[in-house]
Each structure stands twice: as C-alpha cells, then as structure tokens.
Amino acid sequence: AQTVTQSQPEMSVQEAETVTLSCTYDTSESDYYLFWYKQPPSRQMILVIRQEAYKQQNATENRFSVNFQKAAKSFSLKISDSQLGDAAMYFCAYRSNLETSGSRLTFGEGTQLTVNP
C-alpha cells in the first residue's frame, strides 16, 4: 500500500515571499501521479498542480512549481510571490496508474499554510 507523508503540519510565509511545502511518499510502483491540492476555509478541494512520474521535468503552474525527486520519493511544492489568497490547507496526494486503482487518491496529512500581510 502506498503512503504519503507531510511532515509540516503548519507553515507560515510573508506576503510576496516564497515558501516550500514538503511531501514524501512510499510506493513500490514506478508509474503513478502526484498532486498538490488546496483546501481553503470553504472546504472545496482545488487542484493546484500535478506531476506524472514518468516525466522528469518538474511541473509548473504560474506561481506554483514542484521539485519531484523520484529516487528519493520526494515531491515538494514551491509557492512564489505568496498572496493572501494562498492561505489554505495543502494536501499532497498519490494516485497509482494501475487500472485496478481507478481514480483512488491517497492523501497526506496536510500542511496548514498561513500568509502574513
């Protein structure tokens, strides 16, 4: 079974600064997907960024980028130029590419990000 670990329960950053959230995972599979989801106080889960394990290039989405280290099973999220609207709970998630796994996501514990003005 796969596990996802987020070792930082809480993080804070000053507005306009950069912050990095950490995530490690454990799997015996070689083909999978990794995701970062954001859950603001409204509780609606929003996809921030995703990474296919077979791609060596790190994914980027505007101010959000990842550092994917497949051998180390590490998947960190970097938020640049932090904005007040970035304040939320961030979840790292794993999804197997096995057909039998379907759309099942395995989530980490979450990191609560506070953005200070």
Place this chain on the structure above:
Amino acid sequence: KAGVTQTPRYLIKTRGQQVTLSCSPISGHRSVSWYQQTPGQGLQFLFEYFSETQRNKGNFPGRFSGRQFSNSRSEMNVSTLELGDSALYLCASSLWAASYNEQFFGPGTRLTVL
C-alpha cells in the same frame, strides 16, 4: 459548466440513525469517488463508482455503502451511525475511472452525529 454538487451541505443525525448523501457529478463525468475527512484520520477513500459499478472500495465497514445511477449521480449511505462517523464527506468526479483524468471535488457534506 456546473461543478460537482453535493446535497445536503449540512446534516445532523443521532447515533443509530442512517443517512444518505447525494453527489451530482459534472455533466459528462462518469466516475464518482467518495472520501471521508476527519481531523484524526485525515482524508480517506471510501469507494469509487463508474458506470453504475463499484470499482474500488476503501477500508471502511459494511455500514458504508454507495450506488450510482444511470445519470452518473451517486449516493452514499451510512447505516447505524456512530459518533465517529462525524466528518466532512467529499465526492469527486472525473470523466473516466482512469488515473490520468483530473478529479473535481464538490463542496462536501458536513455530517454531525450526536
């Protein structure tokens, strides 16, 4: 295009009762997954339905069940409610039950068991 909708948004029940939660996926989406979110256990996968068939099931007791209708709408049912069932229940939909399809989450149903 309308997003994933869940009804009701809030629900209060007492121990021993049963409850049914509903999820309407994005139009055209055929896969619906359910997750339970609690402060203690975090986000845990309940089950996934695709084309009216359960494709995957998480590690939950048989009191938790679900179904999917021909229009892809899904319901989950919890019988004989326990205090520990108090949680935010999230559903997510995607086009297919395939790993490369993005999942879109609904706003959740907050269930409180007294």
